[in-house]
Amino acid sequence: MSAPYLGRCFCGDIRYRVTQEPITYYLCHCTECQQRTGSAFALSLWVRRASLEVLAGEPSKYVVGPEGGKTKTACYCARCTARLWGEPAAAPDLAIVQPGTLDQPTGLEPVAHIWTRSAQPWFVFPPDAVKYEVQPPDMAELALLWQRRNPTSG
Template sequence: MNSETLREGGCQCGHVRYRLNGPPLTLYACHCRDCQKQSASAFGMSLWVRRDDFEIVSGELSFWTTRGDSGAEKICAFCRHCGTRIHHASDDDRTPFSVKAGTLDDTSGLQPVAHIWTKRAQPWALIDRERQPCFAEEPEDEELMRLWQAHHGSA
């Protein structure tokens, strides 16, 4: 993924459209139970961006709150028409948004820098543990951003 490229995305029904106006901070695959349920798959992809770099172009998001496997509270933003999850956030305005990377219009360049919550990974999910760092649970935020910077340069 070229961190200089402007990215756009949206929900499945097209009601919500958004734009990313700045470079990503990190991208990882999460195998926690919450991401498995949310994605209806083996894992979810989380693309962190600064809150100021996330812009709603059209439509309106709805919100609900839950707790992840780590116990941390997260605010989930989704399209109220089709239910597509757009991003997660905490109530701390200093933390980034975790955009659900599958909602980007072009996902062809996505390559996660790590896999997290691998202790919850489905046994049939193939993870190349020699090429990508893996964490049994959730590492420190700084570690995920450091891995991104090592592969893509500073954000």
């Protein structure tokens, strides 16, 4: 797996691609992510916003937050409502892609689990998982973990 990564919403109205390697990829077990996704955790694939290109359709946007003091714009498909990525207001260079919308999400693997304190009790962590009980003190740590795991990316 290497860039570009192609993705689309559930109905296919919106198609996009990521032209550079991701910055990091992690799993968040916080209660806000659980509620937002209607699931047990959220997957977050960080990419450079400049590397994210819309190929077809136009994502709808709504402003989320402030959640934990942070505001972001969620980009989603107005027709099928699939969320595609988020654009944090405080980090204009960053987009956080929902990796389940990639055509081939299986080639990428999260490097860490955050907010494990609120993980569902039945969730089984991989034996070598890197875990943070709450928010990591510095998200750059997750980018470093990603670089170590994927030395050719960057």
